[in-house]
Amino acid sequence: MQEQTGTLTPQPPLDMVVDKTAEQGITAVLAVIVALSAIWAVVDWRRSGRPLGVVLMLAGGAMMIFEPMVDTVGACWFPSNSWTAFSAWGRPLPVWLCLAYFVFFGIETTVIWKALRRGLTHRQVWLVFCAAMLGDLVFESVLLIWNPYVYYGYQPLMLGKFSLWWMAVNAATPLVLATVIFRFDAYFRGRRVLAIIPLALTTSAVVNAAVGWPSWLVINTKVGWLLTQLGGLVTFAAAFVLVNLVAALVAKPRAVSAPAPQEVGHARA
Template sequence: MTTPTTAQTIITAVLTVVVAAFVVAALVDWRRSGSPAFLLVLVGGYVCSFNEATVDVLGHCFFPLDGVLGYTAFGRGVPVWVVLAYVVFFGGLAYVMALAFRRGASRRAMWCGIATFGVLNVLLELPMLSAKLYVYYGDQPFAIGGFPVSWLVINSLGALFGAVVVVRLSWFFTGARQLLLVFVPFATYMTSWVLAMPYFAITNTDMPSGVRMAAAVLSMVLGLIAIDALIRIGTGQWRLLPPQTFETSTEDPKHALAHT
């Protein structure tokens, strides 16, 4: 399998323009708000790209090694355009979702945002698969045009998780601790793989197609439940901690800690 040069050049150029637009927007936001959070999350999208080789092994995805590679690991090459895609999806779009939460987006609006994220994911993947820039190999359940739809849930969950962490832990990411934002996309995307493990585990076996499909369905259902839970947390419908009661706020601090 060899890399189609024209397709690689086109997608690299398109994603470079999109990344540049996000960087400009982040710099403008920094100047207006005084916070580099947007830019740091974009850098985090780049850091997140170092997950790709691992998830390619788990999910049976392969990129030809003769392309313009950003790095190689575990015997897998990760093209520069894939690194740029991470900056867009797990950096830029994740921060856009965080902004939506911060501005009071409803649960329904966020589900529409997740659907939009999925559509953009498909619009990126299908032409690239058709052009033979990469391939999902093996017996992949629920594949459309060579694209396993399980990845829509995996990718959406990872980006959304990052957005929720950014907005709900904004009190933590202040001062020098803002620099930790560069690790949020990497950590949240990798954490989201826990729910994808039924799919990943069966994909790396010789189990029959029926078992593979059941594992993929399980991972997708778990992922969708987690997405809804994260949206509820992001919108404030669910709290990470119970609201402080009057009794707790006025009692002796040592006594209060005894109840935690």
Template structure:
């Protein structure tokens, strides 16, 4: 399925190479297995299902991939594809759910730990987004280079065939999931059986972030009017991203301060002179 009335199409004879697909499928399984093992270990030793619920939610987040691909003009070829599931006429390979399990879920869990650290400041949230952006680049460039998938249409900000507005949007996803979970923790509403809500929160964060931040480019791509439309649209997406990260950063202090705990002062953030 492609956006109607557009001329933009990926190469008709494109196929996913067998050897490369095997390599990337195995490579994505390794962090996937490590994170899920950590989640099970946390349940056994600490009675804490947080990591496991984040991982399950991350895997379920991959259900949004066909929607994001149709709207964002990303394409996994059918030929040679080890299909995990298919919606909207888009076959999604086996490596995708595993990747989402540790990128969306695992990084969402990491984001919660960062946001709950009393030393974290608003600049730390911006750095967190920057780190997620770089990790997404490292994650996506190799399979893109070897033909596992491709982007098509009048994509703005393409570098090496990768439109950089995509990883910029993806990078905010785990912060969104981590923020909602962190705020529920602060309200004292995330305990006992209620912790299972982490699963749908993480699963929906990917779709929420992409739709909220990427929709200007989605619309521009679907018009099929060229770069003179998609580049102004990506500026709008950039404004939304900056605004979004700024809003998410408001949950932590702007600067380091003093936190009183058990009547003993504790310095938050970096101390002067160090």
């Protein structure tokens, strides 16, 4: 972590550079995944008659608007020599990250929405959330081998180079978005399906703030190791409350087994 005298919050490592060969490889792999995902979304549109998968891919990409904001409070830095898609808040955002958004927040939300339409139990909703967290953990842990970005500041719950609290936020966002679309499915028909794009942006902002704020607080405040870890745990607790609310809204009721027929005794003469 880089700290500068006179600054109020931890400062990013401005002199960090990314290995260009590694970045090119990451970008190429994600470009292929996005292309395959786009083909799947178009095929699904033709089969179902609904362009929801395509719209959600676009919505997922649009969520990149908030990346520089959450990176500022969540202390994530992408090197300035990255192949930059755009810069905001004084932060460069690489092309490969934009590609990842199309899949992680676009296609993943589509898959969760489809699962909700088929029907999920309370337990299965939790399994979906845990699977999304695991996916983020694996994805970022692999990426961080090549150091295309870094988590700095007083990060809680570090596992290697990955700050675990991020996976709670990143998993809750597509789950909540899919839930809102599922609950108001009849509304998002015809041209109104495009309303999913601003809805996705709003959901991203709300979930990041609702779940991430405890970690944001300790990341940017020197409160000691114990309280820093506690901030990360409170983020997980907030995510768990949110997932429990989602499950209460969308989980299909448990099948109630019929009572066993009672034996009727023969009356004595």
